[in-house]
Amino acid sequence: MFRKLHEPEAGALTIDIDGVPAMAEPGESVAAVLLRQAEPWSRLTPVSQSKRAPYCMMGVCFDCLADVDGIASVQTCLRPVCDGMRVARQIGKRTIGS
Amino acid sequence: MSRLDLLIVGAGPAGMAAALAARRHGLEVMVIDDQPTPGGQIWRSVEQAARRDDILGPSYVEGRAVAEAFRASGVIYQPGAQLWQLEPGFRAFVSRNRQAQVIEAKAVILATGAQERPVPFPGWTLPGVLTVGAAQILLKNAGQIPAGPVWIAGSGPLPLLYAVQLLRAGGQVAGYLDTTPAGQWRAALRHLPRALCASGDLAKGLSWAAMLRRKAPVIRGVIEIEALGDGRIETLRYRTADRATATVEANTLLVHEGVVPNIHAALSLDCTVAWDPAQDCYAPIVDRWGESSQVDLFVAGDGAGIAGAKAAQLRGELATLRVAVKLGSTSEDAAAVAARPIRRKLDRELAVRPFLDALFRPRPQVFAPADKTIVCRCEEITAGEIRALASVGRPGPNQIKAATRAGMGPCQGRQCGYTVTRIVGAAQNRPPAEVGFFHIRPPLKPVTLGELAALHQPAAP
Numbered sequence: 001m002f003r004k005l006h007e008p009e010a011g012a013l014t015i016d017i018d019g020v021p022a023m024a025e026p027g028e029s030v031a032a033v034l035l036r037q038a039e040p041w042s043r044l045t046p047v048s049q050s051k052r053a054p055y056c057m058m059g060v061c062f063d064c065l066a067d068v069d070g071i072a073s074v075q076t077c078l079r080p081v082c083d084g085m086r087v088a089r090q091i092g093k094r095t096i097g098s
Numbered sequence: 099m100s101r102l103d104l105l106i107v108g109a110g111p112a113g114m115a116a117a118l119a120a121r122r123h124g125l126e127v128m129v130i131d132d133q134p135t136p137g138g139q140i141w142r143s144v145e146q147a148a149r150r151d152d153i154l155g156p157s158y159v160e161g162r163a164v165a166e167a168f169r170a171s172g173v174i175y176q177p178g179a180q181l182w183q184l185e186p187g188f189r190a191f192v193s194r195n196r197q198a199q200v201i202e203a204k205a206v207i208l209a210t211g212a213q214e215r216p217v218p219f220p221g222w223t224l225p226g227v228l229t230v231g232a233a234q235i236l237l238k239n240a241g242q243i244p245a246g247p248v249w250i251a252g253s254g255p256l257p258l259l260y261a262v263q264l265l266r267a268g269g270q271v272a273g274y275l276d277t278t279p280a281g282q283w284r285a286a287l288r289h290l291p292r293a294l295c296a297s298g299d300l301a302k303g304l305s306w307a308a309m310l311r312r313k314a315p316v317i318r319g320v321i322e323i324e325a326l327g328d329g330r331i332e333t334l335r336y337r338t339a340d341r342a343t344a345t346v347e348a349n350t351l352l353v354h355e356g357v358v359p360n361i362h363a364a365l366s367l368d369c370t371v372a373w374d375p376a377q378d379c380y381a382p383i384v385d386r387w388g389e390s391s392q393v394d395l396f397v398a399g400d401g402a403g404i405a406g407a408k409a410a411q412l413r414g415e416l417a418t419l420r421v422a423v424k425l426g427s428t429s430e431d432a433a434a435v436a437a438r439p440i441r442r443k444l445d446r447e448l449a450v451r452p453f454l455d456a457l458f459r460p461r462p463q464v465f466a467p468a469d470k471t472i473v474c475r476c477e478e479i480t481a482g483e484i485r486a487l488a489s490v491g492r493p494g495p496n497q498i499k500a501a502t503r504a505g506m507g508p509c510q511g512r513q514c515g516y517t518v519t520r521i522v523g524a525a526q527n528r529p530p531a532e533v534g535f536f537h538i539r540p541p542l543k544p545v546t547l548g549e550l551a552a553l554h555q556p557a558a559p
């Protein structure tokens with residue numbers, strides 16, 4: 001859906017999205033990386049199981065929620081990537097408190 | 099941590115300017131911000147993106163020096179921090195790195211900026227539909243653009259600016275659907291002389307529009323849009339005021355109908371707000387220093403009414419001046435003298451607003467989505483459901499919320515609040531100013547049990 005304007009420079013890192021390795025650059029958000037994937041969505045809604053993808057990129061829509069390193073419902077547009085991070089698209093009910 | 103002189107919420111233009119001024123007055127000041135780096139949305143990732151300066155332009159690059167000065171100022175800066183509760187006095191409950199903490203301060207400046215106005219239409223929840231602001235943030239933060247030709251639908255300076263930045267970056271615009279209502283320039287015209295004397299920005303806007311027309315189809319007078327697709331947008335349907343409809347292939351659609359102040363924190367403290375008919379939104383009522391109806395609580399920048407980044411910096415400085423007086427680090431007289439040139443510059447910045455507000459007033463359809471449109475993205479409540487309830491008895495937004503769950507999801511009504519207000523108003527023939535907004539109660543952002551468990555009293559580190 002989106003593409004990077006430049007080749008990743010030195011310092012490129014890898015994150016894991018549902019078992020698929022994805023290239024990322026320091027400083028960018030997890031949501032930005034998600035939007036470059038063949039499956040650019042982040043969560044399924046609890047009510048109708050519809051796909052949602054990052055929409056606002058500024059923390060006000062909560063459609064970018066995903067599981068990051070075992071923590072559910074992380075706003076991925078506010079979370080910078082780090083090497084080895086494990087991201088899982090969030091299916092169904094949002095859990096708070098894990 | 100001991101009680102701070104000043105807590106600033108937000109590290110955008112207003113927050114950084116307020117913090118720099120506070121350091122000049124020797125105040126002990128902390129800035130918390132939910133972003134990982136300073137700059138707010140306008141200067142998002144400005145410290146890291148030097149290679150994109152040519153694409154993003156000089157008003158973006160300006161932010162780098164401000165961020166540098168901010169870092170060097172000695173302010174206590176907590177990035178990646180979410181404010182979820184603010185109590186009078188003040189006690190701020192903040193989560194950061196999965197730990198909740200309590201921060202105490204004598205004065206607070208809310209510099210929480212703006213968000214894009216929610217634009218509900220059928221299909222706006224489909225992946226591939228984003229706001230123009232989101233796309234611009236992706237350009238600033240990650241150096242990325244839509245992979246194929248993109249449709250842009252909306253009104254205002256931001257979609258024009260983004261279209262130009264995208265073209266400079268080598269991206270393609272499939273089409274630009276201008277939703278600015280046709281006759282609106284007439285209403286704007288009477289504000290033009292004042293705007294012209296004050297600002298060079300209008301000429302910039304005209305040059306953007308000219309560049310766009312050379313490079314992409316521009317369709318004017320678009321009143322309705324609809325996104326269709328299975329799991330992501332595949333087609334886009336639009337209708338113009340002269341009733342022409344078109345269906346086109348689309349894999350990305352960016353929308354924008356102006357911005358509105360972020361007022362959730364102010365609302366949660368029961369700051370008095372007023373409906374601004376020119377900007378179609380609520381804004382906290384503040385005095386000429388930015389102090390709200392709550393003593394020692396200030397609102398600076400776009401959070402107090404949309405006026406742009408330059409005005410935000412000036413309003414941040416004014417708020418800090420007043421805080422400095424109240425805390426005894428400068429005199430009333432000295433502050434009055436210092437405020438004079440700031441207010442002169444601020445007047446110049448504000449002079450262009452009436453023109454922009456009148457010209458880019460959102461089309462009425464933004465506030466009256468079709469029945470099948472999802473209004474509350476979190477709980478998936480449609481306009482039809484809200485409308486049906488709104489016409490039985492005279493429920494206000496809070497009763498609608500209780501009955502439908504609209505506004506109860508994690509975004510706390512940030513995406514549906516204004517639409518609920520407008521649908522209720524239309525159904526009951528009441529102006530939005532009378533209908534009001536959702537009551538906003540903490541937590542302002544979802545907070546986990548784990549974070550709460552880590553909560554210590556202020557004496558803890």
Ligand code: FES
Nearest residue numbers: 057061062064077
């Ligand atoms: S994309 Fe909207 S909150 Fe993250």
